[in-house]
Amino acid sequence: xxxxxxxxxxxxxxxxxxxxxxxxxxxxxxxxxxxxxxxxxxxxxxxxxxxxxxxxxxxxxxxxxxxxxxxxxxxxxxxxxxxxxxxxxxxxxxxxxxxxxxxxxxxxxxxxxxxxxxxxxxxxxxxxxxxxxxxxxxxxxxxxxxxxxxxxxxxxxxxxxxxxxxxxxxxxxxxxxxxxxxxxxxxxxxxxxxxxxxxxxxxxxxxxxxxxxxxxxxxxxxxxxxxxxxxxxxxxxxxxxxxxxxxxxxxxxxxxxxxxxxxxxxxxxxxxxxxx
Amino acid sequence: xxxxxxxxxxxxxxxxxxxxxxxxxxxxxxxxxxxxxxxxxxxxxxxxxxxxxxxxxxxxxxxxxxxxxxxxxxxxxxxxxxxxxxxxxxxxxxxxxxxxxxxxxxxxxxxxxxxxxxxxxxxxxxxxxxxxxxxxxxxxxxxxxxxxxxxxxxxxxxxxxxxxxxxxxxxxxxxxxxxxxxxxxxxxxxxxxxxxxxxxxxxxxxxxxxxxxxxxxxxxxxxxxxxxxxxxxxxxxxxxxxxxxxxxxxxxxxxxxxxxxxxxxxxxxxxxxxxxxxxxxxxxxxxxxxxxxxxxxxxxxxxxxxxxxxxxxxxxxxxxxxxxxxxxxxxxxxxxxxxxxxxxxxxxxxxxxxxxxxxxxxxxxxxxxxxxxxxxxxxxxxxxxxxxxxxxxxxxxxxxxxxxxxxxxxxxxxxxxxxxxxxxxxxxxxxxxxxxxxxxxxxxxxxxxxxxxxxxxxxxxxxxxxxxx
Numbered sequence: 001x002x003x004x005x006x007x008x009x010x011x012x013x014x015x016x017x018x019x020x021x022x023x024x025x026x027x028x029x030x031x032x033x034x035x036x037x038x039x040x041x042x043x044x045x046x047x048x049x050x051x052x053x054x055x056x057x058x059x060x061x062x063x064x065x066x067x068x069x070x071x072x073x074x075x076x077x078x079x080x081x082x083x084x085x086x087x088x089x090x091x092x093x094x095x096x097x098x099x100x101x102x103x104x105x106x107x108x109x110x111x112x113x114x115x116x117x118x119x120x121x122x123x124x125x126x127x128x129x130x131x132x133x134x135x136x137x138x139x140x141x142x143x144x145x146x147x148x149x150x151x152x153x154x155x156x157x158x159x160x161x162x163x164x165x166x167x168x169x170x171x172x173x174x175x176x177x178x179x180x181x182x183x184x185x186x187x188x189x190x191x192x193x194x195x196x197x198x199x200x201x202x203x204x205x206x207x208x209x210x211x212x213x214x215x216x217x218x219x220x221x222x223x224x225x226x227x228x229x230x231x232x233x234x235x236x237x238x239x240x241x242x243x244x245x246x247x248x249x250x251x252x253x254x255x256x257x258x259x260x261x262x263x264x265x266x267x268x269x270x271x272x273x274x275x276x
Numbered sequence: 277x278x279x280x281x282x283x284x285x286x287x288x289x290x291x292x293x294x295x296x297x298x299x300x301x302x303x304x305x306x307x308x309x310x311x312x313x314x315x316x317x318x319x320x321x322x323x324x325x326x327x328x329x330x331x332x333x334x335x336x337x338x339x340x341x342x343x344x345x346x347x348x349x350x351x352x353x354x355x356x357x358x359x360x361x362x363x364x365x366x367x368x369x370x371x372x373x374x375x376x377x378x379x380x381x382x383x384x385x386x387x388x389x390x391x392x393x394x395x396x397x398x399x400x401x402x403x404x405x406x407x408x409x410x411x412x413x414x415x416x417x418x419x420x421x422x423x424x425x426x427x428x429x430x431x432x433x434x435x436x437x438x439x440x441x442x443x444x445x446x447x448x449x450x451x452x453x454x455x456x457x458x459x460x461x462x463x464x465x466x467x468x469x470x471x472x473x474x475x476x477x478x479x480x481x482x483x484x485x486x487x488x489x490x491x492x493x494x495x496x497x498x499x500x501x502x503x504x505x506x507x508x509x510x511x512x513x514x515x516x517x518x519x520x521x522x523x524x525x526x527x528x529x530x531x532x533x534x535x536x537x538x539x540x541x542x543x544x545x546x547x548x549x550x551x552x553x554x555x556x557x558x559x560x561x562x563x564x565x566x567x568x569x570x571x572x573x574x575x576x577x578x579x580x581x582x583x584x585x586x587x588x589x590x591x592x593x594x595x596x597x598x599x600x601x602x603x604x605x606x607x608x609x610x611x612x613x614x615x616x617x618x619x620x621x622x623x624x625x626x627x628x629x630x631x632x633x634x635x636x637x638x639x640x641x642x643x644x645x646x647x648x649x650x651x652x653x654x655x656x657x658x659x660x661x662x663x664x665x666x667x668x669x670x671x672x673x674x675x676x677x678x679x680x681x682x683x684x685x686x687x688x689x690x691x692x693x694x695x696x697x698x699x700x701x702x703x704x705x706x707x708x709x710x711x712x713x714x715x716x717x718x719x720x721x722x723x724x725x726x727x728x729x730x731x732x733x734x735x736x737x738x739x740x741x742x743x744x745x
Contacts, residue, residue: 023493037450043541043550044450069550084450086487215541215551218448218489219674220458220513221533227524232517237674251524254626258526262552269547 001081002036005058011138013065014108015074016050022057024049024087030115031093031209031241034059035217037084038072045069046214046236048112049088059085062111062140068266071274089217090240093207095119099181100126102174102204103149104167104195106187107133110140112209113186114148121148128180129153130170132187136161167191168198175202182207185244189253196244208244210235212255227251280381284391285314292606296576299462299544302603303367308348311398315343317381318390325378326392331723332431334358336375336392343395352403355396360434360477361427361722363404363469364456366397369719370597404472408479415442415481418504418736422446423490423676426454427718428709429509430477431725432732437480439733444503446488448675449540454511456718458540459532461570463577464600467539491679496705504736505704507728508683508691509721512710514671518562522620527554527628531563531571531667538574556663559583560631562617563667564593569600571665572609583608584659586615588636588649614638614649618656620664630658670715683707690714698728704740706732 006018024034033048051060065071076082093116101120105113110131121127127148132155133139139154139161146152153170154162163170167187174180175198183206185195192208199206212224212235219237226235227248233239288304289295295302306314318340326336335354342351355362369375371393376382382389417440422429425447433443451457456470478484488494490510499506515530517523534553537543541551559575561568564587572583585604587594590613594601605611614636623629635655638647672689684692684701691700691707698706708724710716 023488027493041542041549084487086448086450086489086493088492089489215533215536216449220515221536222515222517222530223533225517225524232519232523248524251626255524255526258554259552262546262554266547266550266552 002085003081004076004078007078010140014140016062018058018060020057021059021085025052025057025059026054028052028088029092030095030119032088032090034085034087036082039083043069044215046217050111050114064108067263068270071270089236093241095123097124100179102180102183103129104171104185105131106167106191109187114141114144116184117145118148126150128174130155130167132167168194171195171198175204180204189256193249200245206244207241209240210242280317282386284388285310287394296607299577301466302463305401306394306398311343311395314391314395315340319381321380326375329378330375331719332358332726339399340395348399348402351399355399360431361473362396363400363473365719366393366400367465368460369393370717372598413440415440417441420732421499421503421506424454424509424511425452425484426509426511426709427456428721428725431722432507432729433482434477434480435729437482443482445484446490447484447486448489450486452484458536461539461574489675491676496680504740505732508705508707508711509709510673510676510711512670512715513673516669516671517666518668520617520619522622525620525622525628526626527663528620529665531567531665534571534665544578554663556580558661559663560659560661561585561665561667565595565667566597566600568667569596569604571667573604573607576607576609584610584612586612586633588616590614593646628662628664630660631664632656632658672711697731698724
């Protein structure tokens with residue numbers, strides 16, 4: 001049983017929780033994730049570890065409500081518990097001194113990007129960060145990203161703050177300046193796909209963090225398989241980070257939609273139950 | 277005593293027309309009267325061959341005699357000496373290849389062997405209905421960690437607890453049992469039975485910590501610091517794929533995922549449980565083992581109209597249990613022998629619409645002694661399918677091995693361990709079950725567990741004691 005210590009509403013549909021998981025907090029490294037299950041009837045859902053406090057034994061998780069389980073998680077109150085939390089899973093990001101690095105985050109992906117920004121800054125890199133969201137209110141972790149970045153560029157789809165448009169536009173400008181050793185992009189799959197194309201134009205290696213459908217998260221089912229360089233890899237044990245240039249994006253995006261009808265039905269049924 | 281029946285006492289089963297729409301257990305078990313009738317068929321051989329062909333060497337004539345004499349408690353006590361999981365083994369052991377294969381009664385042309393598995397199940401199920409005996413063994417001989425709560429880990433744990441050890445099992449999933457919980461379906465092995473049998477092991481003082489991935493949540497170094505010895509029983513759960521074109525299409529599953537969604541996550545009870553499983557009309561299952569049978573029969577129960585098992589050899593080579601094959605045929609599962617998939621065909625939304633197959637013929641025997649299947653060129657044909665399930669085998673679970681390179685593995689990626697002692701390349705670390713042998717049977721994993729428990733006891737009492745003084 002894993003206790004919820006703190007819960008914050010970040011925006012209309014983004015939430016932050018701190019939960020007690022001492023063993024995981026001791027081991028977590030940037031780029032890793034947990035799998036959690038709310039209750040006996042729950043499904044196992046993967047969420048990136050945004051921050052781990054080894055001393056307090058707590059994990060910070062930021063998530064967006066997109067369906068039944070995340071909606072239910074957003075309702076879990078401080079002091080109550082989650083039935084299962086497993087981790088830290090996946091391979092950690094390789095944090096070292098690269099020189100100048102470019103990090104691009106989109107939407108709730110900024111939460112997954114943040115520990116990498118922090119790790120790279122602490123490893124002595126010159127960090128340029130671009131974070132984007134639909135609108136100003138959804139641009140999470142601005143101050144914290146700024147704190148660990150040498151340069152921070154904000155982007156919104158509607159222009160309500162920072163650059164008006166998509167993250168790929170300022171990304172191009174930064175890459176044109178030259179000198180970027182390596183880049184990361186974490187966000188919606190379509191965003192990561194386009195960031196990869198931009199980085200490839202400039203011959204800059206770019207890492208992406210894939211978020212396919214998972215069940216166990218320990219390499220036992222192959223549900224999260226992705227095609228990397230035409231080979232089957234399991235995102236949960238071989239990733240979740242891969243070189244964007246090696247990802248078969250069409251196949252990856254297609255597989256994300258496998259359970260769409262069931263997901264919609266489950267969410268609608270949950271919303272109806274919440275109202276009554 | 278009446279005349280010995282030629283045939284095994286039949287066990288009542290759910291009607292095939294009914295059971296192919298539910299996940300309830302197919303075989304309903306003997307009652308005490310049927311059990312006594314069957315027990316009467318046993319010849320009570322001296323030097324009984326059945327005992328030698330049981331991997332945990334249960335005193336089979338002994339417990340059968342107790343059933344005959346209506347002493348169920350006595351029968352249970354005999355089973356308890358040899359096995360921690362009789363209700364499970366009575367159901368899922370391939371008895372036709374073990375104890376029952378050598379039964380002397382069955383050796384005569386006229387008689388079927390004694391239904392040893394069904395009798396074991398009868399005693400075990402009876403025992404699970406009796407009040408739990410709480411054993412009060414002082415557990416002060418040492419601390420042993422067990423990685424993985426499948427059949428071998430549970431066996432080691434139960435035996436070491438009885439010997440007076442403090443035992444902690446670390447399990448990565450939310451429930452213990454390994455393949456008993458996520459792999460073998462409810463209709464063959466009810467999860468309530470698995471839980472009850474595990475509860476009995478817990479009642480002996482074994483502690484099970486779920487949600488712990490050894491190598492990630494805690495390391496082997498930490499385990500070695502805290503415990504006197506460790507048993508690695510992490511199994512062979514990494515699915516293999518055929519890697520033919522279209523493997524990434526929606527609707528293509530590894531049997532591991534398909535069965536995990538159904539068994540562990542209750543996908544067949546969606547939306548009461550949150551984990552979905554794709555509804556299917558036409559299903560193709562690839563493979564011929566028990567896992568293929570389990571997948572095919574599960575797909576039928578989820579409402580598929582047609583389920584076809586394709587197997588690259590012929591019926592004679594089918595590795596699955598005969599009983600399960602018969603059950604599947606009764607449930608309208610179809611078979612396409614000498615058939616192998618070559619490509620998954622995509623629809624316009626990236627979903628599976630058909631499996632392109634090729635016919636095979638049998639050539640010369642290969643290293644396994646079975647005739648090698650060879651493709652017949654030009655024989656390709658398409659089976660329409662919206663779901664394909666690959667049940668072609670699994671490899672070693674990697675997480676622990678990747679993070680503990682000191683543990684020597686063989687060319688196939690399994691842990692190198694002495695067959696007679698379960699000892700690995702690292703002193704104090706023992707290993708057994710599928711992580712050593714590759715995917716095998718529940719009872720073989722238990723057999724390894726029995727050996728390991730004895731060896732771990734020896735190691736902690738003598739070797740470790742002498743090296744640390």
